[in-house]
Amino acid sequence: MDLHILDHRLRVTSISKNGLANFTHPLIKLIFLRNRTRCKFFSLTETPENYTVVLDEEGFKELQPSEHLQVEGSIWLPLNVVSNGNASSSSQAVGVTKIAKSVIAPLAEQHVSVFMLSTYQTDFILVREQDLSVVISTLEEEFHMFREVAGESMPVQCQDVSNGLHKNGKEAMLTVHPVLIPQNQFCVMSLDPDTLPSIATTLIDVLFYSSSPKEEAQSNQDLDTINFFSFSLIDGYISLVMDTEAQRRFPADLLFTSSSGELWRMVRIGGQPLGFDECGIVAQISRPLADSDVSAYYISTFSFDHALVPEEDIAGVRDMLHHQRKEQSS
Numbered sequence: 001m002d003l004h005i006l007d008h009r010l011r012v013t014s015i016s017k018n019g020l021a022n023f024t025h026p027l028i029k030l031i032f033l034r035n036r037t038r039c040k041f042f043s044l045t046e047t048p049e050n051y052t053v054v055l056d057e058e059g060f061k062e063l064q065p066s067e068h069l070q071v072e073g074s075i076w077l078p079l080n081v082v083s084n085g086n087a088s089s090s091s092q093a094v095g096v097t098k099i100a101k102s103v104i105a106p107l108a109e110q111h112v113s114v115f116m117l118s119t120y121q122t123d124f125i126l127v128r129e130q131d132l133s134v135v136i137s138t139l140e141e142e143f144h145m146f147r148e149v150a151g152e153s154m155p156v157q158c159q160d161v162s163n164g165l166h167k168n169g170k171e172a173m174l175t176v177h178p179v180l181i182p183q184n185q186f187c188v189m190s191l192d193p194d195t196l197p198s199i200a201t202t203l204i205d206v207l208f209y210s211s212s213p214k215e216e217a218q219s220n221q222d223l224d225t226i227n228f229f230s231f232s233l234i235d236g237y238i239s240l241v242m243d244t245e246a247q248r249r250f251p252a253d254l255l256f257t258s259s260s261g262e263l264w265r266m267v268r269i270g271g272q273p274l275g276f277d278e279c280g281i282v283a284q285i286s287r288p289l290a291d292s293d294v295s296a297y298y299i300s301t302f303s304f305d306h307a308l309v310p311e312e313d314i315a316g317v318r319d320m321l322h323h324q325r326k327e328q329s330s
């Protein structure tokens with residue numbers, strides 16, 4: 001298997017709910033006017049708390065400093081696993097489940113904090129630039145590693161920081177965070193970038209005007225669902241994660257999903273905002289999912305983490321999480 005360190009230097013930011021109006025101009029440019037920006041990695045996720053924007057330095061330049069904009073201090077680099085087609089594993093599972101044991105667990109054991117971004121196309125594992133040498137020496141046994149530089153993949157030189165590694169590192173005894181399982185059903189979809197203009201008005205409506213007073217009243221009645229919508233445009237590929245209610249607002253023929261067309265349920269991880277330094281949060285959720293071969297997408301946002309699992313697996317996942325939490329408190 002190959003692991004690529006992509007040529008994007010990313011910032012993780014959040015825009016406050018009240019501050020969105022101050023940022024619609026740059027966001028519309030980043031989403032719809034691709035030829036006006038050199039941004040190649042852009043992701044916007046709305047949650048009840050805020051809007052998380054993950055974007056490269058070119059895109060970041062578009063965002064003016066503001067009291068409404070919070071910026072995590074580090075540069076993050078996206079890693080991406082490319083399986084070279086030798087189906088050595090019998091698993092049909094998709095998403096983070098495939099990389100839980102080979103990437104996520106070893107990084108957690110070395111106390112490397114990650115920030116996950118699953119999309120329709122692939123799963124990006126963001127790591128801090130300053131952790132890169134530990135990341136490389138942790139993963140180079142398992143993977144052929146490449147670093148992308150100006151569109152070319154260069155093999156990564158062997159590292160010798162092995163004495164900096166935590167020998168047979170165990171995940172430090174972890175905080176088990178509270179979880180929430182909202183009732184909405186989600187779909188993970190894509191769209192041909194050339195047809196983006198056809199859904200522009202709907203997308204603008206959903207992204208920027210979704211909390212009109214009318215709908216706020218509606219959604220307040222419905223405390224069991226969560227307001228979650230994610231759009232990303234990364235290296236020319238679009239990915240959308242939305243609940244079935246939002247999906248109904250889009251023209252039915254333009255968005256596509258995998259042939260099985262499955263629906264997903266969400267597990268939100270975190271009671272208090274999770275911050276960026278703690279490691280092992282993703283590992284703690286994805287490892288048991290991998291053990292039981294349950295597919296999962298995983299989207300970190302500025303405040304919380306979100307795992308998506310197939311609808312038919314949510315009961316089992318709820319039991320697993322419940323068990324994990326009981327064990328912690330006993």
Ligand code: ARG
Pocket residue numbers: 112113114115116274275276277278279280281282283300301302303304305
């Ligand atoms: N750093 C966590 C981990 O390594 C995942 C990200 C949690 N933080 C957040 N703001 N979403 O497992």
